[in-house]
Amino acid sequence: MTRSYCLVDGKEHTTWFSKEGDITFGLLCLYHNKAGFEFVETVEPTLAYSVPIHVLNELYDTNIEIANWGRVIHQECLLALQCVRIDNLTMTAKERYEALLKTFPDICQRVNLGYIASFLGISISTLSRIRAEL
Template sequence: MENIIRKIRMYYPVSDEALEALVCLFERFVFPSKTIIIHAGKLDRKVYFIEKGITRSYVLHNGKQITTWFSKEGDTACGSWDLYRHKAGFEYVETLEETITYSISIGQLNELYRSYIDLANWMRVLQQENFLRLQDIHIRRLNWSAQKRYEHLTKECPELFQRVNLGYIASFLGITQQSLSRIRANGHFLT
């Protein structure tokens, strides 16, 4: 659980005692590539901590999959409506390679927050950072050219281009796969 613990402590100095309480409740899952672990419209009361692998979150819009997020080693994956509203969410989460996760129920996680303020603070900081990332993505889509969004992603997350289908990356950037191919063909590619 090295990746998970490292990432938790990257966001907040969670105590050994709190981490032990969290880890004791984990249930391990190994999902093959292309497995949908969270389904839109279906209540899922689990949070998945990714030890190894990568997932993508997406929504369906007019029958088309629109990628909204990628989660990799150390990240968490869950439905935000499931987590905060106790309602079935609108996103799917799919593994893009074999993915090892440790899950915990949202109810158990909420209990841990009541018992360990450092875990509650870790989640607060994590969600704050995720909110700011989403806000940045939204602003970039409104104000930046496709080429500039691509260049930023290659600097921010270069490993995505080695691990993720370019169609998913294009969707995440809000452009067509053909546009992404043109940008890369014009010498704006990862070396």
């Protein structure tokens, strides 16, 4: 499992989690080959594969199936990001936590609770209170 995060005033803010079989990347790094504002770290022992951006772009240029695969992956990522953004605007913290558990049922056993609270935009004490209610 991995988590993506950004630094704001020296504090880490979790922006995403990825599990087995997922593709994870920093957007600025992927699209512009520049160090980005988002970092990806493993939170468990992980076997990861990396494809340099110039190799990926060459594959996109020469293989329509891979290009379409990449397009579909990015469409799904964009949709998931938009759903999280809208959920953050329309759902209570408890509802956001429940939605996270639907995607990652075992996340509390695999990830530091502080990372989960950060992702949900709540304090650890609020997360603890929500977990106790459930």
